[in-house]
Amino acid sequence: MCFVLGCSSEKKGHTKKGKVQSAPYELLVVADKDWLSTEAGQSLVGTVEAPIEGLPQVEPNFRVTYINPYAFNGTFKGYANIVVAEVAKKHQEPSLSIRKNVYAQPQVVLYLSAPDNVTFEQYVKENRELMLMLLNENEFGREKRLLKKHHSGVVMKQAKKQFGVNFQVPQDIDDIKVGEHFLWASASKQDFRTNVCLYTLPMQDLALERFVEMRDSVMKINIPGGRDDQWMETDGRTVTGGWVSFDGKSCMAIRGLWDMRNDAMGGPFVCYFYPDEEKGCLLVAEGFIFAPEEKKRALVRGLEAALQTLTFEDDTQK
DSSP states (O other): OEEEEOOOSOOTTSOOOEEOOSOTTEEEEESOTTGGGSHHHHHHHHHHTOBOTTOSSOOBSSEEEEEOGGGOOGGGGGOSEEEEEEEOTTOSSOEEEEEESSSEESOEEEEEEESSHHHHHHHHHHTHHHHHHHHHHHHHHHHHHHHHHSOOHHHHHHHHHHHSEEOOOOTTOOEEEEETTEEEEEOGGGTTOEEEEEEEEESSOOOHHHHHHHHHHHHHHHSBOSSTTOBEEEEEEEEEEEEEEETTEEEEEEEEEEEETTSSOEEEEEEEEEEETTTTEEEEEEEEEOOTTSOOHHHHHHHHHHHTTOEESSGGGO
16 A cells, blocks of 8 residues: 655646635545445545534534536636545555645645555545545644634733743634633633633643543633532543644644533533643643534634644744
8 A cells, every 4th residue: 555645736837826715624525426325435425524523413524525527627626625536447556645736725635546446445444534634634724824814812912921822713702711820712792602721730641531530620610600509511421532733743632522510501622732841731722612503513623723823932842
């Protein structure tokens, strides 16, 4: 098996590509539609339509459009995320090739090929996480470029003052509550449906069970409800964790569901852990959503992109 990392198609002398035309988290799959009904085709469909972890309802990673290869022209080439799949004997072995900004920008095109269906299906299963990572990376990149231009000034200022970090979050997150080693900011004009937090935990390896206990102790103090017996807590049954890589660095990410004890409020959250070597602690950047009866994919992914913008003012800690 081979994995080929392709370079951007933009070279000197080439015309600059136009901007992508698709909405966030839309994906175009170019493949024979009859073939897509086979087991090999369904392995690809199951991958690109896999549900996102940590949401209260099932929502796929992408809104997918499927077209035959002969229809791949015109506006279809303006998608930000494209997967081109082909099974043919001319391919001696399965491969995954990546090219950026082939027809528009910022764009990623994944070329998947194999000599037969059995090989294709196995290859997709083995590279499922990689494929989703590459596609999501492109979407996070789009989000972060927007945040660089338009972000909340009040959160940036307070994050620098309180934690010594640069932190770019959506511009509408403008309502701040400050606690001891804790910052909570919400989008007040949207009924507080999008929220970010910064807080510190001891520098240690955190098992998921230990994380739930420590997060709950922090939230009980800093995000109480309307009564004394109400506060934010973690649904430990939903919590998952793993390493994520972005912008040349890696950190631990934990995601799951939260609820308000003795109340009917709840939603998804995602946390990124940044080691603060100077202070000897972990800085936790968290985003959480309260959006009952709404789709949450775009909201959660937008906040997760914001978590990836965090950098320490001291460049040696990036």
